[in-house]
Amino acid sequence: MTVSILRRAGHSLLVVILVSVTAVGLLSLAPGSVATVILGENATPAAVAAMNTELGLDQPLWRQYGNWLGRALGGDLGTSPLTGQDVTQAILDRLPVTLELSLLALTLSVSLAVLLAVLSAAAPGIWLDRVINAVSSAFLAVPAFIAGPVLIYLFALKAGWFPVSGWAHIEDGLGANLRSALLPALAVSLTEIASFHRLLRTDLIGTLREDYVAAARAKGMPRGYVMFRHALRPSSFSLVTLAGISLGRLIGGTVVVEILFGLPGLGQLVSASITARDVITVQGVVVFVAVTYVVVNMLVDISYGFLDPRVRKAARA
Amino acid sequence: MTGEPLLQVRGLHTYIPTSRGVVRAVDGVDLDIGRGQALGVVGESGSGKSVMARAVMGLLPAHARSTGQVLFDGVDLLTLGRRQREQVWGRRIAMIFQDPGRSLNPVVRIERQLTEGMRRHLGLSRTSAHESALRLLTEVGVPDPERRLRNYPHELSGGMRQRVMIAMALTCGPELLIADEPTTALDVTIQRQVLDLLRRVQTSHGTALMLISHDLAVVAGRTDRVSVMYAGRLAEVGATREVFRAPQHRYTQALLGATPTVDHRRHTPLNLIPGAMASPVDPPPGCRFSPRCEFTVPGCTRPGPDLVRVGDDHEVACLNPVSVAPGGELVGR
Incomplete structure (x- = not known):
């Protein structure tokens, strides 16, 4: 009984991680970034790059995801760069x-x-x-x-x-x-x-x-x-x-x-x-x-x- | 028999339309059961005995058509409205099914299944229904009834479940019990116990009984009269003792011959009945047993034959009946 519950919980965790990886992966395929949205259409490429660095978006995708996952497992889903609101x-x-x-x-x-x-x-x-x-x-x-x-x-x-x-x-x-x-x-x-x-x-x-x-x-x-x-x-x-x-x-x-x-x-x-x-x-x-x-x-x-x-x-x- | 029989079935035909044609499951059957009397209905699989019982209980699917009369205490059940029939079922006529593993609801506790009929028909309170259920379970030999009432069916053995079914049938003190192959799904060792219990409650409650079985030995010592069915029709009717002592219909004789007995000589083949049951969609003309019968005479394929009186309480539908009685009596199992 205990074994089956543990197996079940592990299985569920795997499902949740797979789902979030897929979501992030799909979204990264789309062009544009949140920096463009914040700064507006007419922002200079330099300003966009600076904003990306500030938000950590210049880092490789796997590291961004890893950082986020680490915090998410601790219960912190992060803060929206767009609204500054706590996601949770x-x-x-x-x-x-x-x-x-x-x-x-x-x-x-x-x-x-x-x-x-x-x-x-x-x-x-x-x-x-x-x-x-x-x-x-x-x-x-x-x-x-x-x-x-x-x-x-x-x-x-x-x-x-x-x-x-x-x-x-x-x-x-x-x-x-x-x-x-x-x-x-x-x-x-x-x-x-x-x-x-x-x-x-x-x-x-x-x-x-x-x-x-x-x-x-x-x-x-x-x-x-x-x-x-x-x-x-x-x-x-x-x-x-x-x-x-x-x-x-x-x-x-x-x-x-x-x-x-x-x-x-x-x-x-x-x-x-x-x-x-x-x-x-x-x-x-x-x-x-x-x-x-x-x-x-x-x-x-x-x-x-x-x-x-x-x-x-x-x-x- | 004194007075009006409790159940009189007259010219019952039950036709069930299927994709292969209309199945004439019951094709002209008459039955009488007196108050407190036990009638055995015997026949092999497909003889229409179960359909006949379900027709009496109104349990057939909506597309099945039953004609004729099913007079219970003088009232034709086939013409009663649904609400009126619900007053008869369970209260005055109760049925025991073949497989207690399938006829008890797996997700409902024994207590509710035992008491719902009493509470509805007799208007008993929860506590008096509970006491009544305890008493009935004790009567049918279920040990530790208080605990059993809280159980679900899967927590009981097959024999216990059939005892519960018998108790359930008795809840409202019915005048007629219909038991459709009540022991076929049980272990051989349990069969006898359950049959004897059935006979005991039948006599102690003064209930009439219709005992349906493919097994002649089941019916032999436990019924007063017997009706032998073949392919939806009656082959032979009479006092059980008389029919077993001197079977007149060739089918009854063959059926008795195919029953192994204690005296049967070892390593000799059983007498089987050659051929297969007549098609219920397209039955042979005349006597339906004639294609399998060794003793046919020219008239056997003409329409009929009707039941003819051959003894005090003994009728047979055969043009070339057994006139000489074979010796020996069948020993009930």
């Missing part, structure tokens, strides 16, 4: 927005997908199932950058139920906060709903053929009870795995909707930093997202034990 602080400032957005999107996706999957699996092949499948296929084909404008047009501009853009902090009231978060969350949810629905529908149909479901029905238990008490839990393993992957992806991947809806989250931070060649900030965010991803996946693994007592026993042994 910048991430923490933006995190609540992205986290709320991701969690809201995940909650929406899971609950809607469970509802749809239960409805379609109850009688596969009948009209209701076909309609839900068609809608789900359509959702799967709608990326957030299309769903976003459409939702803004329908529910913000036409109906006026939601703000067109911007973020209301939770201190401004929960209602306003949720209203500003719902449309962007829904925009990223559509594809998730579709994939969750398909996965859970298939697993549910399989579970409903099991003898223990027949046994529960033979006890005269009502259909809804059998579905939620007996069939849903043993059908949800793949869904939990996929939802974990989705949450990791959402935290790092709400860039499009954050820009579209003007939300001050991590996505906006990272996209602004990339444009400005602010490698330090990009590295910080990327590592943070990678760590989150790894942690979420570990939580997913732990959750199997809650879903299935047989896993619990195997883990104890």
Whole structure:
């Protein structure tokens, strides 16, 4: 058990380092440097060179990365040369927005997908199932950058139920906060709903053929009870795995909707930093997202034990 | 038999559409089970006995079509609405499945699985359902029931699980128990214990029993009457003792001949039935056993035959029945 946890932790560290190396490597391939952005387009080459030396950007890439990694392992993600802000602080400032957005999107996706999957699996092949499948296929084909404008047009501009853009902090009231978060969350949810629905529908149909479901029905238990008490839990393993992957992806991947809806989250931070060649900030965010991803996946693994007592026993042994 | 039988199946047909054609799993079956009586339903794999039981319990997939009548205490279960049938299932008719490893939900504790029916049908409180569950587990011979209630199914042995299934079937004091191959998935040494338990609770609770098995020996000493099924139809029906003493249908006779007994001479081959089970999609005309039968007469391929009375409580659907009874009685396992 201890060995497997250690192996797991080592594996996770390797993943995080690989991710940050790749991010830095890709960013260094792009032309320009943060010095140009700070000094402006008309700066003399001498001034740019001087600024690069000051920021340590004239050193070889591996040494820059090594220095940064050494400090990062100590918990210091560095300071943005562009804004002079502490990167950790910048991430923490933006995190609540992205986290709320991701969690809201995940909650929406899971609950809607469970509802749809239960409805379609109850009688596969009948009209209701076909309609839900068609809608789900359509959702799967709608990326957030299309769903976003459409939702803004329908529910913000036409109906006026939601703000067109911007973020209301939770201190401004929960209602306003949720209203500003719902449309962007829904925009990223559509594809998730579709994939969750398909996965859970298939697993549910399989579970409903099991003898223990027949046994529960033979006890005269009502259909809804059998579905939620007996069939849903043993059908949800793949869904939990996929939802974990989705949450990791959402935290790092709400860039499009954050820009579209003007939300001050991590996505906006990272996209602004990339444009400005602010490698330090990009590295910080990327590592943070990678760590989150790894942690979420570990939580997913732990959750199997809650879903299935047989896993619990195997883990104890 | 006194009064109206508890369960009367009349002209039951169950057709299941598949990609290979319509499977006529059950094709005209009549059954009677009196109150407190035990009926054995015997037949090889594919004879339609399990589908018949599932049709009675309404457990078939939605695309299966059942016609005919399943009269339980005078009410046709096939015409009842879902809510009304839920009042019958579990409460008045309970079912025990083949493999207790698959018929207990792996992620639900034994306690909930045992008590959910009682709490719903009998409106018991959590504590009285708990006590009732303890009493039932003790009755079916599960040691340390308090601990077992907190267990998950995988923490119990196969025999214990089937005992739990029997206890579960008894929770609401049903009038009819349907046991579909209740011991096929168990170790041979456990089979007998479970069968004897089943018979014991059946007699002590005064419950009627439908015991389905491919194994004649399982049914032999434990049922009052027996129905032999072949390819979705009844071959022979009668008092168990009578059918085993003097089987009349050629299929029953062949089935008995294929059963190894203690007296069987060593190193001599068993009498097998040649050929394979008739196709359920495109059954042979007339008697469905005729392609495998050594004793066919010209009429065997014509439509029919119907059940004909040959004894006090003994009917057979055969044009050339065994008229001479073979000696010896089958010894139940």
